[in-house]
Amino acid sequence: MVSSRWPTTARPDAPTSRFQQLQRQLRQRWCSADTFDTEERQIVVVPSLSLNQEELQKVEGVNYYEERLLFSLIRLRNPNTRIIYLTSQPLHPSIVDYYLELLPGIPSSHARERLTLLATYDSSQKPLTQKILERPRLLERIRRRLDPQRAYITCYNATSLEQQLSLALDIPLLAVDPDLLGWGTKSGSREIFKRCGIPHPPGSDLVFSEADLAAAMADVWEQVPDLQRMVIKLDEGFSGEGNAIMDLRPLAAIAPGTVGTAARTQALQEALQHLSFQCATEAWPHFSQKIHQLGAIAEAFIEGDHKQSPSVQGRITPLGTVEILSTHDQELGGPDGQIFLGCSFPARSDYRLDIQAMGQRIGEELAAQGALERYGVDFIAVRQGDPDQPTWDLQAIEINLRKGGTTHPLMAMKMLTEGRFHPEDGLFYTKQEQVRYYRASDNLQKPQYRGLLPSDLMDIIVTNRLHFNSILGVGAAFHLMGCLSEYGKLGLTCIGTSPAHANEIYDQVVSALDDATQGQD
Known part of the structure; x- marks a missing residue:
């Protein structure tokens, strides 16, 4: 269906x-x-x-x-x-x-x-x-x-x-009104992109069975005959969970131009059992049940040797205005690089104003549909041309109608600096009009960190003078501290005067934690 x-x-x-x-x-x-x-x-x-x-x-x-x-x-x-x-x-x-x-x-x-x-x-x-x-x-x-x-x-x-x-x-x-949540699904996102004229990968409508999914995959493959991989997305997945990859390269014998559509569809349905899953414990029988429950789409996987995963965050206020709040380059991991791990603010100067403009158009369409509050739009950016003066092919891949992993680091910086995001250049300025950048993660996790209490974390950070310095407006702020003792996992936002400075503070925090827990794994 x-x-x-x-x-x-x-x-x-x-x-x-x-x-x-x-x-x-x-x-x-x-x-x-x-x-x-x-x-x-x-x-x-x-x-x-x-x-x-x-x-x-x-x-x-x-x-x-x-x-x-x-x-x-x-x-x-x-x-x-x-x-x-x-x-x-x-x-x-x-x-x-x-x-x-x-x-x-x-x-x-x-x-x-x-x-x-x-x-x-x-x-x-x-x-x-x-x-x-x-x-x-x-x-x-x-x-x-x-x-x-x-x-x-x-x-x-x-x-x-x-x-x-x-x-x-x-x-x-x-x-957002729950009746409008369909606009934040994978299939709803594609419809919004289409309405707004936003570039997005070739893909299918929403389906609820293996047979319909195989037919949708065959159609996408015929749209892009040289396609190497395809991503299967549960309609309500998040943070890359609920995505699976179909590698088409071993299936060259059924590529467009070699066999008919019916034979290709049948072969693809049989090949579904060999999908590559983001979660090691996932398996096809379980995933196929979720296709029946949640629905799924098939979408072309965007290849490229030099890819970035930028995102733009916006807000639709109760007054009906649409505001761009931030851009980020996302750090992704997992077997196929689709699991959200962290982000850097702002996105690259090469394309951040472009994704801001697209995010504004998407926000205005969402507002016209009655949506409210936070939304985020994820993109894939593939570098093209001269590395010294690159151009970027930007493809929108999904909308999130909620707060996300990029929400709390931006709000942490606002809390700490009393500053504001300037959409004119896509940068963040403190109250003293100084530009600030950050690197943030929800997933700083190592086995030797287990057993650390929040108070232990503060001891380590203060001893190494990495706590946020309100006078200089730089340093580290932490979240998910309750997660540290049981899972050895921590969230942090490292604020610096440049992207390199933010990365330096991040590395210093990791080094300080490693030194303090050496031999404890």
């Missing part, structure tokens, strides 16, 4: 739901984090990863990823803002103290008094939002702390669960 259904905005004469009524209140309640705001506001932060839980379990330490939204505490710089931050398990006090002490311009004690931390005490493999909804007494505690005329919810990504929480608390949700 091939899907051609796309989410649409409501008809002008359609009845307004309670959720839509709440969403309209965001225009009065939301204020940009760049603004010093003295109005009374209440923000409920729900860092739930409301994604496919089976796919999430492939990410080591994912139960600690709720810490990644702690950058939301930047809002506590505003003296009359209160935050309720919810987690599955209680946060370590030293982690909370670390973030509060990073806040410039306000005593950490003043910010701490306006922060409420609540936990479900539930480490099961369910989205945090579901855990909250299953606890009516916890919901009542949250309600008692809220003024419903001043509050709203912010989250990692929005689903029907977050919509239910919005209705249960009777406050708006600063996120």
